[in-house]
Amino acid sequence: MSEPQYGTVPNGSHGVRDPYTFGMLAPGSTSADGRLLPHDWADAHVHCVAMAGARASGKSLYTAVMIKQLEELASRFGRVVEAADASTQERYRTYYEAPLYREMKHMPATPPASNADAYQRDPLIFSLGRWTGADGVVRPHYLVFRDVAGEDLENIPSDPAELAFFTAADLIIFLFDPLRVDQIRTYLQGIIPPQALTGGDPEDVLRNLFRLLGPARPKLAVTISKFDTLQKLSETTGSQWSQIMGNNGAAF
Numbered sequence: 076m077s078e079p080q081y082g083t084v085p086n087g088s089h090g091v092r093d094p095y096t097f098g099m100l101a102p103g104s105t106s107a108d109g110r111l112l113p114h115d116w117a118d119a120h121v122h123c124v125a126m127a128g129a130r131a132s133g134k135s136l137y138t139a140v141m142i143k144q145l146e147e148l149a150s151r152f153g154r155v156v157e158a159a160d161a162s163t164q165e166r167y168r169t170y171y172e173a174p175l176y177r178e179m180k181h182m183p184a185t186p187p188a189s190n191a192d193a194y195q196r197d198p199l200i201f202s203l204g205r206w207t208g209a210d211g212v213v214r215p216h217y218l219v220f221r222d223v224a225g226e227d228l229e230n231i232p233s234d235p236a237e238l239a240f241f242t243a244a245d246l247i248i249f250l251f252d253p254l255r256v257d258q259i260r261t262y263l264q265g266i267i268p269p270q271a272l273t274g275g276d277p278e279d280v281l282r283n284l285f286r287l288l289g290p291a292r293p294k295l296a297v298t299i300s301k302f303d304t305l306q307k308l309s310e311t312t313g314s315q316w317s318q319i320m321g322n323n324g325a326a327f
Contacts, residue, residue, distance in 0.1 A: 092121035094198045094219040097243035113159050113202070119215040120208065125241055127284050128250035130225030130274030133300040135182045137250060138222050139171035142201065145218070149203070159200040159217060166194050184273075185224040188237060195222040228283055229275035235287055242291035249284065250300040251277045259304075262311045267304055302327070 093100050095108045103117050113119075126134045142156070149156045158164035174182045186193045203216040221240060232238065241247060253259050254270050255277050281297075299305065308314075309321035319325075 091117055091119055092123055092219070092243075094121065094123075094200055094217075095240070097123040097125075097219070097240040113200075113215075113217070115215045116217070119217050120206075121217045121219055122203075123219045123221075123240075123243065123245045125221045125244045125247050126223055126250070127228055127241070127247055127280070128225055128300070129229055129252065129255070129277050129280045130184060131271075132225060132250040132252040132274065132277065134222055134225065134250055135171060135185055136175060137248070137298075137300070138199070138220065139167075139175045139182070141220075142167065142171070142199075143176070145201075154204045156204075156218075157202050159202045162197060163199045163201065166197070167199055170194055185222055187224045187226045188232065193224070195224065225274050225280070228280045231283055231287065238287050241284065241287050242289065242293065244293045246294045246296060247284070248296045248298055249281060250298050251281075252300055253305055254301060259308070259316075262308055262314060262316060263304060266307050266310055 091100050091102075091104065092098070093107045094112070100107060100117075104112070105114075105117065106112055126138060128134050146156045158167060171182075174180055185195055188196055199220040199222070201218045201220070203218055205213050205215050207213050221244075223238070227238065252274070254263075255272070255274075260270070305316075306320055306327070308316040308319070311317045320327075
């Protein structure tokens with residue numbers, strides 16, 4: 076099986092990405108924010124991804140599952156995805172893997188960055204192994220993943236610089252909870268258990284995100300979370316949603 080090819084790598088003489096700010100480090104840098112980086116970081120291609128969304132939209136669950144899916148994908152190429160440092164390994168196991176895959180319970184809300192126990196203030200850094208780029212050069216690749224508390228996006232911190240990394244992300248994954256749409260929630264009454272409305276309006280949060288971005292326009296994936304609830308719309312009657320979600324030939 077051939078290896079996937081990547082585009083031009085913006086590293087080399089121009090430095091490499093900072094996992095904390097997503098900005099560029101000086102060429103040859105071995106540390107960021109006063110902390111040591113993996114030994115081959117200066118030669119690496121770093122992929123920077125940030126999560127966004129209101130509270131209770133499923134960001135932590137998405138993060139937990141994403142890493143497991145990435146591990147399965149890597150295994151198809153005979154590769155291994157692994158935590159790049161002890162901090163990432165401990166925090167992923169404690170706050171993402173354990174509650175979902177071991178304890179099989181509802182995942183707790185991500186604490187605001189101002190809290191002393193805000194484990195997401197540091198990024199999750201995963202090694203993707205060494206891959207050949209489009210230029211024929213074999214480089215180490217790293218995934219830097221930043222989770223953000225919904226509360227910090229519902230109410231922008233007094234110092235928005237804390238969230239400035241969004242402007243330099245390679246990708247922002249914005250989770251949109253469909254149960255926050257009044258029409259959808261009305262159709263599903265009596266079909267799914269009553270849902271507590273935790274968190275802000277996702278449209279307001281998306282507007283706050285664009286305020287943070289300013290003129291920057293990183294790639295943005297607006298993603299519908301809790302899609303299994305939308306599938307239940309097939310059980311409703313007298314609406315276009317029942318026809319759409321009741322289409323057994325559709326991919327969803």
